[in-house]
Amino acid sequence: MTACSSHRAPCIAVAVFGVLLLPPMRDWLETSMLLQMLVQIPLLIAVGWHLHGALPTRLTAALDAWNRQGIAGLILTTLAAAFWMLPRSLDAAVSDPAFEVAKFASGPLLIGLPFALSWPRMGFVVRGVFLSELIAMFFRIGWLYKASPVRLCSNYLLDDQQRSGQYMVMIGAGILLWVAIKLMWGHFGSPSGFTSSDPSR
Amino acid sequence: MAVSAFRTLLASLVLAVVGGAVLTAATDHFQAFTSEGARKVRxxxxxxxxxxxxxxxxxxxxxxxxxxxxxxxxxxxxxxxxxxxxxxxxxxxxxxxxxxxxxxxxxxxxxxxxxxxxxxxxxxxxxxxxxxxxxxxxxxxxxxxxxxxxxxxxxxxxxxxxxxxxxxxxxxxxxxxxxxxxxxxxxxxxxxxxxxxxxxxxxxxxx
Missing domain, CATH: 3.40.30.10 (Glutaredoxin)
Structure with missing residues (x-):
């Protein structure tokens, strides 16, 4: 496993992806809305994020030329994530194999990976807009799922939906807290070497 | 800088148009966000x-x-x-x-x-x-x-x-x-x- 000694993160990501693909694992993570939405899909996104180290430098350089400040990648990530926020997409992933395939492909490749390629290139303002929108999204959707008396997914029970909503509100609060701590005690711009202006100019 | 800004704008526009079209189709023109809504439209x-x-x-x-x-x-x-x-x-x-x-x-x-x-x-x-x-x-x-x-x-x-x-x-x-x-x-x-x-x-x- 020489390839794996130099690329540990992508290797672990591929292994995690393989485990997620196993039918018993898939069935278990799709028995509840909470597990599908807040464990399975985030793990698929994380798999994509950790794949970026395996991309050849020439490819990332070429992509960077089309991704100033990470804007294009952020748009892709946001739209693909919006698709999986539709309750009917979660439902369809359970009952329609084509949607299941789409989920396993798009989670890593259209959400996680482009985000990993874009986040280091985002300046303070872009990051700020993204994070405040992310936090607001967790609160908005979490509240909707918590308060709705109607089942939003035909494949899941109402108490599961309400519990998922509660967890989303908690996750939103957690991210808010993390951002607040970073703002007060840490650096909250781009990592070293990056500034809010584009390095690829 | 001008070139990368132009390319990013172009890529962003293409992604926004394609993504918007996918979301439009996926919600039956923003009529149905749940499978129950989709059933009614169908x-x-x-x-x-x-x-x-x-x-x-x-x-x-x-x-x-x-x-x-x-x-x-x-x-x-x-x-x-x-x-x-x-x-x-x-x-x-x-x-x-x-x-x-x-x-x-x-x-x-x-x-x-x-x-x-x-x-x-x-x-x-x-x-x-x-x-x-x-x-x-x-x-x-x-x-x-x-x-x-x-x-x-x-x-x-x-x-x-x-x-x-x-x-x-x-x-x-x-x-x-x-x-x-x-x-x-x-x-x-x-x-x-x-x-x-x-x-x-x-x-x-x-x-």
Missing amino acids: IREHMPRVPHATLQTQYGRDIRLADLRGKWLLVDFIYTRCITYCTAQGSEFALLQRKLAAPLQSGKLELLSISFDPSRDEPHQLADYLQRSGGHGGGWLAARPVGLRQLDQLKRVFGIIVIPDGLGGYVHNTGFALVNPQGRLVAILDTGDPDQVVRDILGHLRS
Whole structure:
């Protein structure tokens, strides 16, 4: 496993992806809305994020030329994530194999990976807009799922939906807290070497 | 810098247009965000033909759905063991039976409750269900599909998803399905507002 000694993160990501693909694992993570939405899909996104180290430098350089400040990648990530926020997409992933395939492909490749390629290139303002929108999204959707008396997914029970909503509100609060701590005690711009202006100019 | 800004703008525009188109298609032009909403849009737009299923009624008699052609059908899906909030669905059907007495008596309309739990819902359970719900005979059939394959076909066309509730019962999507005299499913009417259902049905009967 020489390839794996130099690329540990992508290797672990591929292994995690393989485990997620196993039918018993898939069935278990799709028995509840909470597990599908807040464990399975985030793990698929994380798999994509950790794949970026395996991309050849020439490819990332070429992509960077089309991704100033990470804007294009952020748009892709946001739209693909919006698709999986539709309750009917979660439902369809359970009952329609084509949607299941789409989920396993798009989670890593259209959400996680482009985000990993874009986040280091985002300046303070872009990051700020993204994070405040992310936090607001967790609160908005979490509240909707918590308060709705109607089942939003035909494949899941109402108490599961309400519990998922509660967890989303908690996750939103957690991210808010993390951002607040970073703002007060840490650096909250781009990592070293990056500034809010584009390095690829 | 100018080149990369221009390229990023171009890439962003392409991604936004493609992504927007996908989201538009995925929500039926922003009409349906849930699978229940999607079911209503699908039925309204495609008016699927109801399958040729054979059902056994509360009287123990077999009928074919095709035998009911020529009249409007209002269909709901039930399981008779339900003792929680789905009892409200039965009472609502009983209320509709009273409010729609005229078209029911003239044979223009028939109410039909189909069981999705046919192994347990024998004819006498179906008869009990009608009685418990406050039904009074005329114009309301309760029936179970004679085979599991027929049940699956009905569930698929009507878009019924049944899941265990974790307490030995089931949870399922509700709504009253309206079938026209040609045997096509034309609309899903919301439960909880019987007056609106009556208005919708009378509107369809007149048209």
